[in-house]
Amino acid sequence: MSHLFARTxxxxxxxxxxxxxxxxxxxxxxxYAQNSTATVTVNWNKVEAVSxxxxxxxxxxxxxxxxxxxxxxxxxxxxxxxxxDYVRYVxxxxxxxxxxxxxxxxxxxxxxxxxxxIDPMTIDFLNATKGHSTILNFSTIPQWMFKTDxxxxxxxxxxxVTWTYTQGTELRDPSMKELGDxxxxxxxxxxxxxxxxxxxxxHVSGYHYSLPYWEVLNEVEFEHxxxxxxxxxxxxxxxxxxxxxxxxxxxxxxxxxxPSVEPQYFEYFLNPQNHxxxxxxxxxxYHFYANSTADQTIDxxxxxxxxxxxxxxxxxxxxxxxxxxxxxxxxxxLNELGIILxxxxxxxxxxxxxxxxxxxxxxxxxxxYAYLYIQLAKIGIDVAGESQLVGYPTxxxxxxxxxxxxxxxxxxxxxxxxxxxxxxxxxxKLAETKSQNGSAIEVQAFGTSAGxxxxxxxxxxxxxxVKVPADFANGAATFVDESTGDEAPHTANLSGDTATLAPxxxxxxxxxx
Numbered sequence: 001m002s003h004l005f006a007r008t009x010x011x012x013x014x015x016x017x018x019x020x021x022x023x024x025x026x027x028x029x030x031x032y033a034q035n036s037t038a039t040v041t042v043n044w045n046k047v048e049a050v051s052x053x054x055x056x057x058x059x060x061x062x063x064x065x066x067x068x069x070x071x072x073x074x075x076x077x078x079x080x081x082x083x084x085d086y087v088r089y090v091x092x093x094x095x096x097x098x099x100x101x102x103x104x105x106x107x108x109x110x111x112x113x114x115x116x117x118i119d120p121m122t123i124d125f126l127n128a129t130k131g132h133s134t135i136l137n138f139s140t141i142p143q144w145m146f147k148t149d150x151x152x153x154x155x156x157x158x159x160x161v162t163w164t165y166t167q168g169t170e171l172r173d174p175s176m177k178e179l180g181d182x183x184x185x186x187x188x189x190x191x192x193x194x195x196x197x198x199x200x201x202x203h204v205s206g207y208h209y210s211l212p213y214w215e216v217l218n219e220v221e222f223e224h225x226x227x228x229x230x231x232x233x234x235x236x237x238x239x240x241x242x243x244x245x246x247x248x249x250x251x252x253x254x255x256x257x258x259p260s261v262e263p264q265y266f267e268y269f270l271n272p273q274n275h276x277x278x279x280x281x282x283x284x285x286y287h288f289y290a291n292s293t294a295d296q297t298i299d300x301x302x303x304x305x306x307x308x309x310x311x312x313x314x315x316x317x318x319x320x321x322x323x324x325x326x327x328x329x330x331x332x333x334l335n336e337l338g339i340i341l342x343x344x345x346x347x348x349x350x351x352x353x354x355x356x357x358x359x360x361x362x363x364x365x366x367x368x369y370a371y372l373y374i375q376l377a378k379i380g381i382d383v384a385g386e387s388q389l390v391g392y393p394t395x396x397x398x399x400x401x402x403x404x405x406x407x408x409x410x411x412x413x414x415x416x417x418x419x420x421x422x423x424x425x426x427x428x429k430l431a432e433t434k435s436q437n438g439s440a441i442e443v444q445a446f447g448t449s450a451g452x453x454x455x456x457x458x459x460x461x462x463x464x465x466v467k468v469p470a471d472f473a474n475g476a477a478t479f480v481d482e483s484t485g486d487e488a489p490h491t492a493n494l495s496g497d498t499a500t501l502a503p504x505x506x507x508x509x510x511x512x513x
Contacts, residue, residue, distance in 0.1 A: 038438030180241030
């Protein structure tokens, strides 16, 4: 995740959608005034889509994930417990010492290769995701590879944030061999146990990890302001070099921050004729963060965020039409999906005042992700990645999936992801599902290998009653809402065929017949 400040300004141009959070418990007397009941019907004989979509998350490197952090153990325990595939790992630009392995250019006498701060965090991640596919993205190119008027400084303290590291647009080596060699050595450190540096000196790690996916750079419209032509050439150079040392690795391209305003990237990058022979286009990625103006409250957010999500889905459909035309075998990973509240902006300024985040916001954000998951499964997207494991003041707190200053436990955003991952995945059949008098909810019936299930989301900051089909009456309902807090989803049986959804609740109901 990178340059989110710029994204929050640009995103007013991004179209929007709608999503919410699903049902609550339906077995207890409601605590809120009730509205009219929404009635759900399912036609199991009409399958509208077969899902290809894997729910997952991204892990962004920051000091809260360093050894000794008060929440690092809980954070990686959550990742391990989730057991997701396609988990994205991104050491990125605010912390050069935590993400760049060669911070100064080599001389005739020495090099600056140093993994001492990078390895502990990376190995923690690889251990937590053992047995599952991962997507690594060391997204920050050593700045000295770019032409600048003077050397770019970076903090000596690895925990100090900087937003000025990625300066320059033109590489000092136009052949891009220097760029490719850097990434080949970095990958060799983790896959081959060693590499030889620019002066012929061997560096030994002893690591022999498998890296199934490597994503090439991040939000390239902002980081070094790359054009589609520049990025495509740099992608080819990096992929060519990495394939020499890790031939089984597949690659993810683009990682766009603002896909709705940069369609030329899709047209250029996805055209195989613009790449060198033999360069794979395994997967492309891009991002979406909903946002609001500073004067809005949660009563506005319930409309703003879901409207923006709907607009993003229009962008997805447009991007998919380009992909299918130019490179139909390329898969799609939407690996940064979330919300950035306006209070996160200016977080690097000394006088920044952090505004408390309403507790119910975490349910709203989880509901939006669940809504996106349904729609992306209908569209045929391969991976839906929620952003991000850990945020905190100065690092986009509203994007966090962990409670950084209280329980140290996962919050509702994480638990919604786990609810989805534990119940749904590729191969599920999405049956025609309708809700009468149900504009406040999103509901989808899934035929899964473990039986038929309903995914229900309350998109509004008020309770909603839902009448489910007869085959779900008295079914087991597992839900995340404000009452579950930082705890795992709760489960209880419905009382009859009606459920009461708390504000921004997300619920899965299992069929009883």
